[in-house]
Amino acid sequence: DVKVTQSSRYLVKRTGEKVFLECVQDMDHENMFWYRQDPGLGLRLIYFSYDVKMKEKGDIPEGYSVSREKKERFSLILESASTNQTSMYLCASSPPRGGLETQYFGPGTRLLVL
């Protein structure tokens, strides 16, 4: 069974803190993605990675960075958290193209920045 896990379901941080969100998948997928989800705005892609140490900016990368040191793990980093980064963060993974383009999602991390 496909499994994407995220390190925390809920997180409360203070403005200016450095925040790490971790995502692990056990499907040996090449591609991994970070989205944020806000009411009325749907899912917006922050960053994605198509291989170890490879990353590409999504639609809203400002204020975020990522790290992919191992195939199964993709980390999202908020260098200096701000209140407008309060959101639901979703991680996903998928096999390479030709793998039916289906993305599998983790349960999400609800982040509150005070």
Add this chain to the structure above:
Amino acid sequence: GQQLNQSPQSMFIQEGEDVSMNCTSSSIFNTWLWYKQDPGEGPVLLIALYKAGELTSNGRLTAQFGITRKDSFLNISASIPSDVGIYFCAGPQGGSEKLVFGKGTKLTVNP
């Protein structure tokens, strides 16, 4: 870039009713995906469609890949309270590993 327009934005229905929602685009898609997101959870894939005209069922759910390849429909028959959630359509962004998502249809089912 490619965009998916999903409608309606929200639906309030009575248990037992049938539901229909759709997704349209000005661009052609070669794959259509339908996801459901339960409150407080991540989206889960319901149905994947890979051929124009394809009609696929998953229990009480039926989805169709439009002939023009610019739209898709999801129907839920005899709705039950656990159908509550947000339904997203999605399709691969041309030539990339990324998906384009609709903004979702929020479904509320009254018992």
